[in-house]
Amino acid sequence: MGEQQLVALLRPVRAGNAFEETVERLLQAIKLGVVAHGDKLPPERELAVQLGISRVTLREAIRALQQAGYLDVRRGRYGGAFVVYEPPRPRHGDLRRAVNQMGADDLDDALTFRMAIECGAAQVLAAIDLTEEQRALLRRRLADVNDAAPGDYRRLDTAFHLSIAELTGSALLAAAAADARLRVTDLLNAIPVLGPNIDHAAAQHAAMVAAILAGDPEAARKAVVEHLDGTAALLRAFLA
């Protein structure tokens, strides 16, 4: 069998030590806006269980994020770890820096991965009979993006994209979609949110939802391809 397949399978069992992985994970949750500004993380004991790590390790990670200015930790009843971070306005050069940090190969890898996952999720979803509730959720998420204030745009865009994978009912797929999105968040956060781009994106989002609600996998696929190609092109344009 292929040697490539061997390296794919015998890849690292653990990405780093528990502390680093935990910091990374929490940071992602914050940067993706899954826990928004002002929200608090679950209590340490619960969160430690969810993350499958000890409370000690979790606390180290939280302390690191506190010192880095992402969290404000308060004790006592109704205390907790509150998110203080707000995404900064992108500055010139941020994107270049983010890309240099990840490497050009990784960028292609991430974009390809995202394309495959999101196309796959959309067409799977289009092939499912959705309940009225599910259809409403999808429409709602679309409307949320369209109504978003500039500072909330990326967060709600993320929520919309992830909803598609989530609605398939596959936890594995939802996790993969979150992973795919994570790998481009830093890049997306590094480019400004401009009116014309938002308008394009809105049309493409609408096409995706329409295709999914119509139960048309092929149209869904095409809409996703168009949208993600657009995003990739935008990234490349800011890099040039």
Place this chain on the structure above:
Amino acid sequence: MGEQQLVALLRPVRAGNAFEETVERLLQAIKLGVVAHGDKLPPERELAVQLGISRVTLREAIRALQQAGYLDVRRGRYGGAFVVYEPPRPRHGDLRRAVNQMGADDLDDALTFRMAIECGAAQVLAAIDLTEEQRALLRRRLADVNDAAPGDYRRLDTAFHLSIAELTGSALLAAAAADARLRVTDLLNAIPVLGPNIDHAAAQHAAMVAAILAGDPEAARKAVVEHLDGTAALLRAFLA
């Protein structure tokens, strides 16, 4: 943002202890046939580095697999850990047992995940300009499955499917495809390899390759859907 998205993101940092994860990973490599009967694993020192674990932990995992009869470990120059395992002929009830072990929800999850990943990979690949070398590899893998001896069928089928994700050049996608396949291997290994099913699969495989080589993402998508729906139906039939 959605609570579901929170649980997707705050999922366990580590799946288990290093030992268990390593055993699992090696077992997968063996059951998938990535290292076939008679092959040997890389030397302990190399493998430990690849897996990102210490040699001690790796050796514990290898010893467990040796005691379980999967590996034969020989020392001295030209020694190593040789794969002794050969996939057993499926017996009646194996499938039911495998499904019970994973749970019905997990089964749906795995099948949905696989559908999304493989559809996504195939259409991404169809949209790429392939080199002649890559085209040849794909044709070769297809031919390998068609020429497979019964005992090699599953292994070469796996290799064929994984090649599609691999050829996209995205390591992330390749890893996801391997993961998706893993989650159904035990099930596939539990059903007999029957002539008519092989013939159907061969036609579907051929359609997938043809669509990819023709650069037709839509046809690729349809071919994959048809093939995987067929496999899912087969599984369900054996369960009924």
Place this chain on the structure above:
DNA sequence: TCGCAAAAGTCTGGAAACAGACCATTGGAG
């Protein structure tokens, strides 16, 4: 105002995992 419940903060002993040096075995090359 007091008490209580929910949260963060602290401490301790032990298990898991690691890094690295060193030993033992084997089979081919000279």
Place this chain on the structure above:
DNA sequence: CTCCAATGGTCTGTTTCCAGACTTTTGCGA
């Protein structure tokens, strides 16, 4: 026949990580 390189096998001290008990802080509700 001897040597040696490649491999598995073993040992030791250190670091990381964990489980769980206990302490402190806080603010609401009786």
